Amino acid sequence: MEFDVAICGASLAGCSSAILLARAGWRVALIDQASRASAYKVLCSHHIHLSATPTLHRLGLEALLEQAGAIRNGMQAWTRWGWVRPQADPHSAWPTHGYNVRRQTLDPLLRAQAAATPGVTLLMGHKVEQLLWRGKRVAGVIARHDGVLRDIGARLVVGADGRHSRIARLAGCRERVGANGRVGFFAYYDGVEFTAPNDSLIWFREPEQGFAFPNENGSAQLGCYPSRAMAQCWQDNPVAHMEAWLRQLPDFPRFDPARRSSVLLSDQHLQNVSRERARPGLALIGDAAMVSDPLWGSGCTWALQSAGWLADHVQAALGSVSAIDKALSAYARHHRDQTRWHQLLIADFSRIRNFNxxxxxxxxxxxxxxxxxxxxxxxxxxxxxxxxxxxxxxxxxxxxxxxxxxxxxxxxxxxxxxxxxxxxxxxxxxxxxxxx
Ligand SMILES: Cc1cc2nc3c(=O)[nH]c(=O)nc-3n(C[C@H](O)[C@H](O)[C@H](O)COP(=O)(O)OP(=O)(O)OC[C@H]3O[C@@H](n4cnc5c(N)ncnc54)[C@H](O)[C@@H]3O)c2cc1C
Known part of the structure; x- marks a missing residue:
């Protein structure tokens, strides 16, 4: 199989990138190890920042998301000085809202949009195991499907395979890993009484953080990021401890534990990771390029945006591999410039400290x-x-x-x-x- 681009990972970053590159005339293989097109990322909360809205618009997703019940969101944050309540300003340079939408809604919708884009071949149930090389340049991937290995050649390989990116490892991309002193806990509840039903609420308890996010169809996600030491003390009954801790937060919306609609979900392996964004023939986007502390809810936004940045840089370079590689270097610089200082501050805060x-x-x-x-x-x-x-x-x-x-x-x-x-x-x- 020969394509212009082979994208490994058909989640937020990969699907967005597939849509944008196929629209620019590239023949795209969009590859994912999950067997079903309805697959979605389970360990995630669902506040997508307003800075992702232009990319969602560009992908043609806004109307579809709103039909699916996505909430035009705002944000309020509790601090020890009181509530921070930003107002949407229609005259500002940035959009007035982002979206709250569960991944079980967003991921299949975006994947369907990608699959329906002319030029995209969606290959579900394909696990990428190796890279193909032409000299020192990445020239495709080898994926296992139904026990059979398939070569998928491409002038550009895109690693959109998430935080443990195998593509990055196979290509030998350098990475910097920072520890995270917190652990994530959350669960879903029905009938939570939000006073501002469109606003995501967060509590900075320094160093812990709590959150309550309203989502589509009346489902709310309640959770927190306690320190590892505190999480250790919760081991006997984490869900009861989490609920008790949330209930003591000032103004926490009323919720009934009996209306919990999911098991407790927990991420005990949070890290901050920055990787080399590109190599000859290869680009990394989304979490494959950079993993950020979820406490700040920026990962989905950067997954969507980085797909846009990549498309902006490479879409006109289809003609030759040297043009692609030059464009990849420019993409890597752009990604670093956009995210480096944000990531530095985020990583510093995740070492468990109060506000500086x-x-x-x-x-x-x-x-x-x-x-x-x-x-x-x-x-x-x-x-x-x-x-x-x-x-x-x-x-x-x-x-x-x-x-x-x-x-x-x-x-x-x-x-x-x-x-x-x-x-x-x-x-x-x-x-x-x-x-x-
Ligand atoms: C607890 C938690 C809460 C979070 N909350 C938020 C939030 O509120 N807001 C926010 O913006 N972000 C949040 N994030 C971050 C967000 O989940 C990620 O940044 C986002 O999912 C990255 O998208 P992606 O497309 O890069 O990767 P992913 O969504 O991780 O997708 C990677 C894809 O690659 C596929 N894949 C992997 N390996 C292979 C392989 N070898 N072959 C083929 N396919 C492969 C996988 O099946 C998957 O479909 C949170 C993260 C965590 C852990």
Whole structure:
């Protein structure tokens, strides 16, 4: 079998990439080891940031997602200074919403869209085991199907095979792995009483984090990221411990444990991984390129976006392998530029620590000032670069907000929301933080 491109992995990154490259005239083999087209990633939560919306639009998915019940999402975050409640700004440079949609809905829908795109050959039940080489250039894959090995030749191989990427390993891509001090727990519940039914809610308990995400069809995902040490103490009955811990969070939506609709799901092997994004004849996208702490919910967004970045760079290079390889180097640089600083800060926070001084400055100001809240949300949604987030005017505004807050006294300045645990002591600590 000969194709222009062989994409290993028919999940978010792989399907998106297949659609975009096939539209540009490439003959695409979209390969996945799962045997059913309805397969989906189970260990995932479902907040897709607003910065992914342009890619979903480009893929022609927005209307389909909304028909399937996907929720146009917002985000609210509880901090020790109170709630950060960003407002959607129709005049901002970024979209007003992302989507909350379960992977069991999203993955099959995106895969069907890919399979229906002229030029895409979907090969389910094919496990990629080896790479084909032409000299030092990757030239295809060898996949096992029904016990039989098949050579699939291609001018470009795309590794979209997730966080344990076999493709990256076979190609010898360099990688940097950072430990994650937290563990993920979550389960699904029906009938959760959200006061803002479209907003994903997160609680920064420093260092633990809790979350409540409304999803399509009235299903909600409730969960948390406790430290490994805390998770160790929960071993006797993790679901009961998780529910008790969630219930003590300020303003946590009411839920009935009896209406839990799934088993407890847990990811005990969280890591941050950055890999070399490209080699001659090979590109990595999605989690294969970079695995990020799920606490920040950025992985799906980057999976979708990186497929777009790859297509933008290589789609005009179909003519020759040297043009493809040049385009791959440019893609790798672009991916690094877009994600490197975000990933660095994410990896640092996942070593289990409380907010650092800059985070304290921005989160506390965001809890008190709508503009800083929107600024913080754009950064956390990965719509804004780290440099832009930390631009002097934004830091200065945050410092002014906090100084004003300190002068006016916490009782007057803090518009407390019911159940907020912000205290005078927090405000006092805060003055010390912003003085330098
Ligand atoms: C607990 C948890 C919670 C998360 N929550 C969020 C969230 O709220 N928001 C968010 O944006 N992200 C979240 N993420 C991250 C998100 O799940 C990933 O970033 C995203 O799934 C990456 O998509 P992908 O297409 O790159 O890879 P995957 O979705 O992992 O897909 C990889 C595909 O490759 C296939 N494959 C693998 N090996 C082979 C092979 N040898 N041959 C053929 N096929 C192969 C697999 O079958 C699979 O279909 C979370 C992750 C975890 C662990």
């Amino acid at each position: 001084p800059v985070e304290r400055l921005m989160f506390s100001a965001a809890a008190r000032d709508a503009r800083t809240a929107t600024h913080l949300h754009a950064y956390g949604s990965r719509a804004m670069s780290v440099g832009e987030f930390l631009r002097p005017s934004a830091l200065g505004r945050a410092a002014m907000v906090n100084l004003r807050h300190a002068w006016q006294g916490p009782a007057a300045a803090f518009s407390a929301t019911p159940g907020s645990s912000a205290s005078a002591q927090d405000a006092a600590v805060h003055v010390v933080e912003v003085t330098p």
